[in-house]
Amino acid sequence: GVCHASFSTLRKFLRDVVGVTISRGQLAKVIRKVSAALAGPYQTLLDSLPAQRRLNVDETGHKDNGKLWWTWCFRAELFTLFKIEPSRGSEVLLKVLGEEFNGVLGCDYFSAYRKYMEDCRIAVQFCLAHLIREVKFLLTLPDRAARHYGERLLDELRGLFRLIHHRQAFSPRQFQRALEQSREAVLEVGLHAPPHRAARNLAARFRKHGEAYFRFITTPGLEPTN
DSSP: TTOOOOOOHHHHHHIIOOOOOOOOOHHHHHHHOOOOOOHHHHHHHHEEEEEOSSSEEEEEEEEETTEEEEEEEEEEOOOOEEEEEOSSHHHHHHHHOOOOSSSSSEESSSSHHHHHHHHHHHEEEEEEHHHHHHHHTTTSSSSSSHHHHHHHHHHHHHHHHHHHHHHGSHHHHHHHHHHHHHHHHHHHHHHSOOHHHHHHHHHHHHHGGGGGGGGGSSSSHHHHSO
8 A cells, every 4th residue: 555556566576575476366365354354453443533532633635546535544642543435524523533522633724624623512723733834825925914924923833833842941830831921922913914815814713713723732642733
């Protein structure tokens, strides 16, 4: 899977590099046997996802024989599970995690996560790394006020990450206080956008979901990125 290799390519690799001669049919049989052996442990991990206290999720698209599929990645504290689905929608989250997921979901701002959050009242930590990419987009705009807004917001976000990277220099109480001050500084800048559409959209996001970008401050063990 990692090398996107066909059975023929795998057979040649085993023959020429490993020195093992095996037919394509036998190779397919071995892979099916291993898949069957892993089915039980896989299902056990899948069933345990709704009970996780912290769970980071992402998804990526790929094609199989011309048909679009989505590989969902669920990263728990002790394991990572991949699930291939024909959909990128919130119904996948509902099917895997259920309506009463009681942990914190680390994710980007994609609409499927927002719908799941709002429909089922799920606690979310939106990814700050994704937010930084969107703020950097403001720096490419021709509008000077929008660029200035982006620069100020980016400075505050960089300050937040500098603080996180130097957490060892603080006592737990000092670090917590500094995080809260940095959060307020980001929100203070983020909520006051100039009259440019992209900047206003970002400010509206802070008004509606600002808390979900900083849940890691009050949730031990939660990371600010997904």
